[in-house]
Amino acid sequence: MGRQEQPLDPTAGPLQGFAHELRELRRAAGNPGYRTLARRAGYSASALSAAASGRLLPSLAVALAYVGACDGDTGDWERRWTEVAADLENAGPEQQKPRQLPPDTYGFTGRAAELAALDALLDAADREPSAVVISAVAGTGGVGKTALAVHWAHRAAARFPDGQLYVDLRGYDPDRPLEPADVLAGFLRALGVPGDQVPYDAAERAARFRTLVAERRMLLVLDNAHSPDQVRLLLPGTPSCFVLVTSRDSLAGLVARHGARRLDLDLLAADEAVALLRTLVGARVDAEPAAAAALADRCARLPLALRLAAEIATARPRSALTELVAGLAESRGGTSSGTRPPRSPAPTSTPPAGCSTSCSGRTWSGGTRPGGCARTTCCAPTPPSSPAGSPRRSGAPR
Template structure:
C-alpha cells in the first residue's frame, strides 16, 4: 500500500495521475473525519514516513468499515503498478542505434581490443553478475572517441538489443551535460513516452536501470567530466558493456563499480605514419617517406593532429611532405627541443593557416561559444552570409578536419580545436566583432525557437518583440509535431544560447529565449535544464525591468513550473509568490492573475483545496481589473472560463459536489460563449463534470457528460485525453467495453503504463 501511494503521488503531474491522487485525497479525508478529533484537512505526504502513516490509516479504516474497504480496493486496483511510471517495455519500442559513424582510417589500438574482448569473455564477471565498464583515458586529441566508437561497433554483434551514445561534453564543468538530460534522451530511445519520463534524476535512474536490466546493450558515454556525471548512466545489466571516455582517470568508477581503466597514448611511429598517409590518401615513396615521418613526429603521434595534417595534404594538388615539414618548422620548435609545442595545437595552426580567408573567418567566429552542434543556419548567422555560402565553407572546414560532421548538415568542434578557434577570434577579430557574431547566432536561435514555439501552442499568450514580428499561425497537429521536433533537436544549443546571451550581456535576448522554450519544456520536461535557463532568465528580466516590466513575472512563473516538475514545491511557491508581486508592481493584471492562478494549481497538487479555491477566486477578481484596452483583454473570456473549471475541481476536492457541479456547469456556459469556440477545453470541462457527478453518486448524470466528452475528444483527435475519458466512463457501467477501447488507444500510443493500468481494471471488472 505504501508503494502504491508513493507511485500515485509521483505520477500526479499527468492527467490520470492527477485523478488518481485526488481520489487518494478523498479517501484520506474520509479517514481524517472518522474516529479522530483532528478536523484538519489532509495534506500530501511528502516523505516515506508520511506515506507509510497514510497507508496504515487507510488500512485501519478498511478493517473497520466494509464500504471503505471496497472503495480502497477499487482505488488499489486502478493504481496497481503505477509505481512503475511506464510499465513493462512496450513491445513495439525500437531498439536504439545511437552510435555515431566510425572511420575507415582507424589505426592500431590492438591492446584495447584485446582488453575489451578479455573482459567480455571473462567467466568470473558472468558469475558475479557484475556490469562490464571500460574507461578510456588520455589527453585531448589522443583518439579516445574514435577508439570507443570503433570497438563499440566491432563488438556490436554481442549486443543485439542496441546501442546508446551520449556526448557528455565534459571538457569543463560549464559545458558538462547533466545526468538527467542524458537519462531523458536514453529513456525516450528505450521506448518511454515523453510524458511518462519521471522528473527527478533518481527516479529517471531507477527507471533507466529497470528498462536496461534484461537487455544486452553497448552504452558509450563520451567525454565525461566526472564519475558523478557517469554513475547514474551505468546499467546494472551484466550482459551490457559501458564504454566511458574521459581525460580524467575517474577512480571512483574503479572503486565503486569495478571499472577497467585503459590509458591511451600517442600512436607509435609506424602507426602514426600509417594514419597520416591513410588520411592523405597517398603512400609516400623514396625521399618523401623521411619527410612524412618527420611530419608525423611533429604531430607527436596524436591522432587529431595527424588527421588534420593528413587532410591538409589531401586537399592539395600534390602531396609534398617536405613542404609540410617546413610549414611545421616555421611555427614551432622541433620535436627534439627541450619544450616542444603542443603537437595538436601546432597541427591545428598549420591547418588553419592553409584556409581561405572566408573559411578562416567562419572557423574563428564559430569557435566563440561551445555550441554542442552547429547547423548551417547558425553558421550563416555567425558570419552574416547566406546559408549556401555557409554550407560550402562548413564543408571546407570539415574537409580540413577542423570540424567534425554531426549528421543532417550539422557539425561540431573537438574542444581542443574550438579553443584554438576562440583564441584566434579574439586576437584577429577583436571583442566587438566577436560580440556581434555571437549576438547574430543567438538572434538566429531566438527567431527559430519563437517560430517553432508559436506553432506548438499557437493559442497561448506570448511575450516579447520576437513574437510581434510573426503572424499567429493556424492550429495544425502536423505543424505542431514538426515544430516540437525542431525544438528538441536544438534543445542543447538553445540552452547554450541562453548562457552565451548572459555572458555577453544580451539580457533582452536571454529572457526571450527562455520564453521561446516554454512549449519544449512544457511538453517534454528536461526540468534540470529548464531550471538552469530560467534562473538566468529571471536575472536578465530583472536587469531589463525598465524595458519590459512584465518579463520578470513571466520568467518566475515559468521557473516555478520547472520546480514543480522536480517536486520542489516550496521553490515553486516562492517563485509564484514573487511573480505575483512583480506583476502587481508592474501593473500587469494579466500576469498577476496568471501567477495567482498557478498558485491555486500548486495548491490543488498539494491537496490544499480550500487554499486553491481562495487563489482561484482571487485570480478571478484580478481579471476583473483588466480593461478593454489592457494587455490580455482579448484572452479574458477564455481565462475566466478556465478559472471556473479550476474552481470546480477545488470544490470537488472538498467533496462539495453540488457546488462543484454548479461551478462546472457555469464554466461550460462560459466556454459555449467563446468565439471562436474552444472545443477541446469544453471537452475537459465535461470530463470534470462527469468526474464530480460520479464522485457524488450521480452515475446517470456522469454518464451523459462523459459520453459528450468522449465525442469531443474523438473529434479533436486528442487521443490521450480520449483514453482518460474512456477510463472514467468505465465507472458508469459497461466497464469492459470502455476499458477495452482505452487499452487499444494506449497500445497505439505506446503508453505501456496506460495498458498496464487498464488491464488491472479489466481483471477487476471480470
C-alpha cells in the same frame, strides 16, 4: 495530390492495426484528401494524417473526428480505441532496440592491444557475469579515445542484440556538460518511453532506466565524461549490460566504487602514425617516407593532429610533404630540419593555434604547457595560412 502514406503492417501490433483500419475506413469513404477531411472534422490535416500513421495512438477526440468525417460508426470506433489504449497500457513502453552508435572512424589504425583488452574484458564478463562491467578509456585530448570506443563498439555490436546507446557527455566543452538527468531522458525516449511519461526527478529517471535495461544485452558508450559523478546515474544495474566510458580524467571514483577497469590510451607508435597518414593522404607518404615520419613526429603522433595534417596535405595535392613539414616548423618558430622550437619562457594566455583539445580547454600560466599536453610543440599542426585559434572540427576523434 498529397504525399503517399507509408505502408503499414496491420499484424505488427495493436497500434499499427488501428491505423490500418482508419486508412481502410477513409478508402471506403472515397479516399478523400486530408485537407477535405480537416474541413469536415474540425482538426488539422496534419493531426488527422498522424492519427493514421501508426506511430502513436491519437486522442479519442481526434480518432472520433476522423471516423465521423469518413461517415463511420463513432460508437463502434470508440470501443475499438478503448481496447487499443488498454492493450498499449498493459504492454508498457514498446521494447525498442536503439542503434545509436555514430559512424566508425575512417582509417582507424593501430590499437591492437587495446582492442584485444576490451575483447578480453567482454569475454570474461560473458563467462562469469557478476556485476555490470565498466571499462574506462582514459587519455589526453586528441589521442583517439572516442575513435577507439566507437570502433570497438561497432566490432562488438552483434554481441549486444538488444541495442547500443551512445551519448557525448561534452565533459570538456566550453558550454556546460550534459546533466545526467537530461541524458537519462534521452535514453528513456530511445527505449520507448513517451516524452510525457519520463519522470521529472533524476533519481526516478535512473530507476526507470535500470528497470528497462535489466536483463537486456545492451552496450552503453558514455563518451567524453568529465567526472565519475556525471556517469554514476547512467549505470545499469545488471551484468547483462556493458558500459564503455571515455574521459581525460582517470575516473578513479568509478574504479574504486564500481570496479571499472581502466584502459590508458597512449600516443600512436611511430609506424602506426605513418600508417594513418598513408591511409588518409595516399601514395605521397611512400614517396616521401622521411617527410612523412617527420610530419608524424611534428603531430606528436596524436590521431587528431595527424588527421588535421592530412586534411592540409590533401587540400594541397601539388605540394610536397617536405614543404608542409617546413611550414609547420616555421609556424612554430623552428627550422625546416624538423627540430622542435624551444619553449617560450614567457607566460602565454592562450594555447597555440591548432593545439589539441586537451590543451585548448585549459589556460596556460607560468610559462608551462598545459597538463596533458604531449609535446613542447603542442600539439596539432597549423599551416601559416590558416587562421589562429580555429575550433576543433566537429566529429574529429578525441
